[in-house]
Amino acid sequence: MGLELCEALAQFNKANGQSNFEVNIRLSKEGVNAGRWDKAFIEREVLKYKTHDLKKVWVCGPPAMSEVFEKVYFSILQNNG
Numbered sequence: 732m733g734l735e736l737c738e739a740l741a742q743f744n745k746a747n748g749q750s751n752f753e754v755n756i757r758l759s760k761e762g763v764n765a766g767r768w769d770k771a772f773i774e775r776e777v778l779k780y781k782t783h784d785l786k787k788v789w790v791c792g793p794p795a796m797s798e799v800f801e802k803v804y805f806s807i808l809q810n811n812g
Contacts, residue, residue: 734756737754737756738754740754741753741754768792768796768800769799773800773803774803774807777803777804778807778811782808782811
């Protein structure tokens with residue numbers, strides 16, 4: 732249900748010329764999607780934006796991924812805030 736909501740919000744924004752919501756989906760599938768939400772990926776995605784423009788970031792995934800995201804994200808904010 733959450734995935735469908737996020738996809739619908741992204742479609743709504745696109746259809747209405749808005750750019751205030753983006754969804755990055757990475758579903759694990761052995762042999763198909765080898766990418767991970769590691770430090771390099773998180774930095775690349777977050778640094779697409781001016782950090783002071785980011786109001787909210789939602790991350791949904793296993794605890795290990797959330798922990799890595801928080802560490803990298805707050806490090807970015809400290810260095811670029």
